[in-house]
Amino acid sequence: MLKCAKIAINHKSSLESGVMIPDEQPIDIPPQNAFLVPFLRALSTRHSLTRAEIIAHLLAEFQLPERALNIKQGNLSIILNRVGWCDTHFVKAGMVIKEQHPTDSQHDRFRITPLGLRELSQHADQITVGYLQGFYLGKVIRGAKADDSTSEAERTLYEAFEQLGDDWTIIQGVSWISKDNATVGEIDFLIAHPKHGVLVMEVKGGIIAVQNGNWTSTNLYQKVIIIQDPCIQAERNRRELKKWLALSPKTRQHRYAIFPALAFPDSQFNTDVRPDCPQDIILDIRHLENIEARLLAIFAYWQSRADKDNRHMDGRKAVEALVSLFQVTQSFQPAIVEIFKRENKQIDRLTQAQFKILRQLHRIRRAAIMGGAGTGKTLLAMEKAHHLLTDGFRVLVMCYNRNLQTWLELKLVHEGLIVSTFHSMVEKARQWAGFQDPPMTIQEFDAQAPDLLLDACHVLRQIRPDKLFDAIIIDEAQDFQDTWWIALSDLLKDPQNGIFYVFFDENQRLYARSSTIPMADMPFVLNENCRNTQHIHHAMNAYAQSDILTECVGPEGRAIDIRNTGDPQKDLQRVLHELINEQGVKSDDIIILTPASKERSQWKHLLRLGNFALTWDLNNDVSTWVRVSTIYSYKGLESSVVILTELDKAKDEVRDILIYVGISRAKNHVIVIGDLPPARR
Template sequence: MAVLWPKRLPRSVLDDPRRKAEVRVYDRLAEVLDESFHVFYSSPWLGTDRLGNEKDGECDFLIAHPEHGILAIEVKGGREISFDPRDSQWRSTDHGGFVHKIKDPVAQARSAKHEILKRLNDSPRWPSRFVHAAHGVIFPSAGSPPGNLGADRPTRIFCYSRQFHDGLGAWIAERLKAGQRPANCEPLGRDGIAALERLLAHPFTLSFRIGAALAEADTEFRVLEPSQYQILDMIADIPRALVRGGAGTGKTVVAIEEALRSAAAGQKTLLTCHSRPLASNLERKLKNVENLTVSGFHALCGQSSRQAGISAPSGISKRELYESALPNALYRAMEAQPALRWNTVIVDEGQDFRDDWWIALDACLLPDGRIRVFMDSNQRVYESAGDGVRDLSVVPVRLSRNLRNTKNIHKAASVHYSGPDIVADGPDGLEVSWVSAESPDAKVEAGYRELRRLVLNEEVAPGDIAVLVNGPVAKASFLERSSGTSIPLTDAEIMALEDVVVDTVRRFKGLERSAIVLIVSGDEMDQRELAYVAFSRARAYLCVVSSPMEAKWLSEGLSGA
């Protein structure tokens, strides 16, 4: 197979209907040429002007061979291609019958050939010499004409549909005069190939933005997500189910789907969780769904007890209020007003619930009702979690595939995971980025620079980013440092869709963003739970700002950190 630059086409090219013909040619060249040929696909790395038009001197493909020289190729799609000498206009008729004016492909290919030769001869690392250079045009869907199209447009420079399918390799060999190099031409040589790689492949690498990588990964995850719902069919006849899985296995996604299905079936349904930011996010997603109540656990306790006319005791500590008084009030409310109960109770992030809270949640269920508890299976972090829920006679079911994180992020988070095996089905993705800084102020500064780099240089949308810190002090420091930025900021509770989230790891639990900048500053990250949670919040890009000693602990077992 030919050496291809890039090695695979970005999702943005594959999904662009205007590039269909180029994608077909890219795939065909990979099939018919051997490893002695180097193929450079131009569009992704040379770019377009501010109006979206191709710049002069570009071509769709450049084929280079160390013995035979170079061939500049222009590709034009459409089932019919025509040229009218009266107005010197080329036209393409697409498969829908619409006619489009197109640039002169011969002139484009010829211009590109001369531009590449000029750049090659200007290269300081390549001794200038006369090499064979040719140009050609590929019409992968159009039939061949009866004869030459003009003095500068002989039939031999064109490759039409039949030749494209059955004789592309022979056409390329003929255009390059393979084995018949003109006497006045020298070989391009390996140094010529290397010079072209520096000229053409290097800019492609520079222009591949993290934002594009995130979009590509997100597209792949969207394809995977429907497979998560199969678990709901498995538990359809189980009235009390405990669904366990590690980070990224889709617990929240499946919990939402189960809530929607239950409500759509006319069942009075409750979806609850412990985290207030996660509850707020769920409420926004599921607003105004008939038969569905979405509420944080303690908000549920307060609202239900008020509806039943039951007051929590006064004069107690905040901790006692949340740990026992409010859950007790919820239990009493359900006993006093059975009409408040639900047909289906769904609990997300169940590992955060205290053992005695399950008694109150069980009281929320109507007789013959259904309960679904979604809980993390990380035994290293949540070793005793689930002891209380087992008293509800739940049947355990396991989620075993990570459909949220790229393989590289899954590998980093798995350092802090111990439990049933989980397989990451997503793309490999970008490597985890480790940024070294010692003092708290230096870490905040490094995190702020990384945020600006992602938004301003790497074309990542602010709404795809979260900056996570250890605690309120570090959060305040980062917000103070970024107070003058034009980048919009929000927190985990408001979670404005187009803004960067800046919040603590603990408050971001159960949430996710495509890109995470994690600033390790303070003692909280010494807890495996927060390291595990923080790493697994990133879908496709993770940057960790920490001291070398912290990085060593956080990445134990990983290479390259």
């Protein structure tokens, strides 16, 4: 039978929330995440505070009486424990500095950092334990499943694992999508040791009980919750992980000894649960103070019983390969953003909002991601494609704009990848299927393209299934026609369950066509502009068509510079002289954008403006030539400096959208030649 750990609370009560004290009102103690922002806000109002002063502030904030400090979980005051976790996470995240008192923790002194002030000002509504964990790396590595839903039991183990030595590697929250079916695997903790192997650990909090094969957990509120059988979960995940490691290009060259383990940090087990679930593989409340000894004992138990194909662990390299497989990266490689030359150079990183979506996509096979200009949709699509390619999937990345296709092909190079527009993909698929189509006009091909693709996919499924894809990622999805979507699904090896992600921005819908994103669930929303300066962000938002606006996290930058002497060519010549000759900006960091076509624009190819010439070749590498493009063709791309011209030639029905797209292409500076018309909204 199971011997359960009991939670004692002073004043003859047994609940953390709604604690009843005889003849007194119940006391409700907020959860851990509710303490975080008040903790940080208290520090923002003073130069520094002691722990005792912070506790007093929090009691006042939550209108709690002083006797609430006596409510305990085990031997710990719940409120002191909550404050302790605030201390731990904010200090590790770099948002708070602590000066530790030599003898009395109540006199520890805390001070908020500039990072803490910035996060409190800009992202107070996002601050949770999971959000803070994204700012630091301790012993425990956060995997794709490690998010804000981290349980109290997992947090208890998280702290215990920090005691382990350098030989141990812990990954919290591991998930994957199976290649051969639609199932998803999830593991609470992977515990790896270069000599002993890997433990697949399932964690269950609360007081655990088993009756007639049914498992339950009783939480602090005395609520009994039916839970899945953790023994079955751990063994199933062990088998699936073994198969995945054997298939992944990152890990298949290594041998792994993989064993199941269970953790019940709030309970105590004195006997086996059943023959296939012995207490020898269980970590419970007694083992938290010396967790390394217990982990070694679990390894020893399994190693004496392991099959011959599950006995060997290939050392540190095998562990490193395991980490590289499941750890989500936070920075893009290669660094794809070149900062304006006169400003400090930096590498663009995923914002916390983007990082969270990237983790969530690791567990979801189909999703739509919506975001305004500058929110990193294309970068996020590239990062997701990179992850899938690394895992051995065949991937199709699609976009509407041919120039964006060319740029993506330069940035994403892999034998398992195809980058294409819709019409180019139709032509490729027809060639793979062996069709020889008669000549067609552009209009005829556009009208027949979806059916042509469906026919090609039908043939490929029979004769060349290797040409089909495991995953499709679409950027600029707002410009795709409704008739394209069914045909696109047919390019998947599994049209029903294949991986399918679409990225879109309704503010950049330049083409008057019907397009409904084919996703049943609500889209994920990217709401942080990480490309533009504050001035550019503010200017472009005035022309946005959607009410879903974004927040800019970039530097202040410069106000938009408007030049209008009545002579556009002289104005442009003067601007180019200032930028290139006087300020040292490279010509390839400048783009001249116009709503007019190459034929209608006054900016003719090789037009001379002083020492400079204009070119419509975006791949130009001549230092005295400056690139020109239509706004339509430059959608999805970016440049340090954008010079907007000929806005009077924009069609009325799309003028505001074109200005929005044009301004948003600039990372650092926007110059307008002529008038900048006010937004019509």
